[in-house]
Amino acid sequence: xxxxxxxxxxxxxxxxxxxxxxxxxxxxxxxxxxxxxxxxxxxxxxxxxxxxxxxxxxxxxxxxxxxxxxxxxxxxxxxxxxxxxxxxxxxxxxxxxxxxxxxxxxxxxxxxxxxxxxxxxxxxxxxxxxxxxxxxxxxxxxxxxxxxx
Amino acid sequence: xxxxxxxxxxxxxxxxxxxxxxxxxxxxxxxxxxxxxxxxxxxxxxxxxxxxxxxxxxxxxxxxxxxxxxxxxxxxxxxxxxxxxxxxxxxxxxxxxxxxxxxxxxxxxxxxxxxxxxxxxxxxxxxxxxxxxxxxxxxxxxxxxxxxxxxxxxxxxxxxxxxxxxxxxxxxxxxxxxxxxxxxxxxxxxxxxxxxxxxxxxxxxxxxxxxxxxxxxxxxxxxxxxxxxxxxxxxxxxxxxxxxxxxxxxxxxxxxxxxxxxxxxxxxxxxxxxxxxxxxxxxxxxxxxxxxxxxxxxxxxxxxxxxxxxxxxxxxxxxxxxxxxxxxxxxxxxxxxxxxxxxxxxxxxx
Numbered sequence: 198x199x200x201x202x203x204x205x206x207x208x209x210x211x212x213x214x215x216x217x218x219x220x221x222x223x224x225x226x227x228x229x230x231x232x233x234x235x236x237x238x239x240x241x242x243x244x245x246x247x248x249x250x251x252x253x254x255x256x257x258x259x260x261x262x263x264x265x266x267x268x269x270x271x272x273x274x275x276x277x278x279x280x281x282x283x284x285x286x287x288x289x290x291x292x293x294x295x296x297x298x299x300x301x302x303x304x305x306x307x308x309x310x311x312x313x314x315x316x317x318x319x320x321x322x323x324x325x326x327x328x329x330x331x332x333x334x335x336x337x338x339x340x341x342x343x344x345x346x
Numbered sequence: 347x348x349x350x351x352x353x354x355x356x357x358x359x360x361x362x363x364x365x366x367x368x369x370x371x372x373x374x375x376x377x378x379x380x381x382x383x384x385x386x387x388x389x390x391x392x393x394x395x396x397x398x399x400x401x402x403x404x405x406x407x408x409x410x411x412x413x414x415x416x417x418x419x420x421x422x423x424x425x426x427x428x429x430x431x432x433x434x435x436x437x438x439x440x441x442x443x444x445x446x447x448x449x450x451x452x453x454x455x456x457x458x459x460x461x462x463x464x465x466x467x468x469x470x471x472x473x474x475x476x477x478x479x480x481x482x483x484x485x486x487x488x489x490x491x492x493x494x495x496x497x498x499x500x501x502x503x504x505x506x507x508x509x510x511x512x513x514x515x516x517x518x519x520x521x522x523x524x525x526x527x528x529x530x531x532x533x534x535x536x537x538x539x540x541x542x543x544x545x546x547x548x549x550x551x552x553x554x555x556x557x558x559x560x561x562x563x564x565x566x567x568x569x570x571x572x573x574x575x576x577x578x579x580x581x582x583x584x585x586x587x588x589x590x591x592x593x594x595x596x597x598x599x600x601x602x603x604x605x606x607x608x609x610x611x612x613x614x615x616x617x618x619x620x621x622x623x624x625x626x627x628x629x630x631x632x633x634x635x636x637x638x639x640x641x642x643x644x645x646x647x648x649x650x651x652x653x654x655x656x657x658x659x660x661x662x663x664x665x666x667x668x669x670x671x672x673x674x675x676x677x678x679x680x681x682x683x684x685x686x687x688x689x690x691x692x693x694x695x696x
């Protein structure tokens with residue numbers, strides 16, 4: 198595993214947050230999970246601004262799990278801002294959301310998402326999805342070599 | 347003085363007169379010749395004029411004829427003029443009528459435009475609603491399902507079998523609700539987007555879906571009889587959904603038969619094709635045939651034949667968007683036939 202860098206979960210629903218933690222645990226994904234509960238908070242965290250001004254580079258996430266429907270600033274705008282910022286330009290972003298509305302899928306990929314997963318209602322399936330996702334991005338995938346490309 | 351000097355120098359006076367006289371005579375004779383010439387020329391001219399006169403008379407006659415003709419033309423022209431005036435008068439009346447009709451037409455267009463605007467607004471609202479349903483209604487279901495499973499997994503020792511069974515029921519119901527939401531979204535998506543008409547080979551489409559069904563359960567003994575060369579002017583993407591549902595239903599409701607036959611064919615009457623999909627499966631009671639197309643209304647138990655009851659509503663919606671009609675015939679345990687028409691003229695001009 199890549200030096201156990203943090204995973205950033207951008208999710209406003211505490212139930213989904215808890216279920217995601219549970220699924221991570223069940224799949225033995227031991228990376229630290231940082232949670233941003235709305236789009237504005239996520240952008241501040243990712244660019245080390247606002248309440249997160251001066252946070253260390255060691256908190257730069259190695260993977261972002263992004264919900265699309267978020268308070269304040271939506272997921273697609275977060276993604277757009279991430280891709281415009283050199284610090285997060287190459288960070289893998291997996292859109293993890295409820296809908297498979299075609300427009301959401303198209304826009305997500307258009308803005309540079311690496312993957313798009315619809316959260317299944319069946320929790321058994323959800324855990325399986327998280328397990329595969331962790332295995333792929335934390336173990337199989339070779340990340341971009343420099344943290345701030 | 348000067349004159350007398352001149353005369354003196356020329357000659358004597360009588361001689362001078364004689365010569366002058368002679369000169370005059372000579373001049374006169376010349377003049378006479380010229381006069382004769384002139385006279386001859388005049389005579390010639392007169393002669394010419396004589397023949398010209400003949401021609402002139404002819405011309406005059408011709409002109410008179412023309413004038414005569416012209417006069418009858420003039421009469422005719424006046425008649426024509428009168429006719430034209432009548433027509434103009436009629437035209438005025440027609441124009442007034444046309445203007446009235448135009449006004450009516452403009453008003454009709456205007457109300458059509460307003461209706462379209464309202465429909466567009468309703469569609470946009472529906473889209474926003476669907477988007478919200480697709481996002482927001484599923485999240486609580488995930489929590490219900492997830493935490494039910496967490497209870498079974500983490501607190502198994504605190505629950506008896508009945509407790510576990512109840513939680514399992516909670517999960518089953520949750521997943522069914524998720525399926526219903528997905529089906530509703532599918533149905534609402536069908537009302538969005540344009541219907542794109544093209545010539546579509548329905549026989550080929552039906553064969554493709556039949557092959558997929560056979561691949562999904564290779565053990566089943568089902569004969570597909572699909573008529574050749576059935577085409578229609580319709581939206582290929584939407585008609586594929588129709589066939590997936592109709593052939594899928596036929597496949598499902600023949601599932602308990604040892605052998606089954608599924609037919610796709612068409613009948614023609616007065617230029618209109620009626621297509622049908624027929625099976626010899628579980629069928630249905632005709633007393634409930636009107637309920638067949640109601641969303642989420644089912645005529646069979648979930649445990650007999652699984653499903654949410656959305657398929658035929660989807661079919662009906664698509665067929666109606668094509669200006670066609672759909673109806674069913676059946677008998678319990680003797681199969682069902684679903685008939686449909688597609689308005690062949692709708693969209694044909696565009």
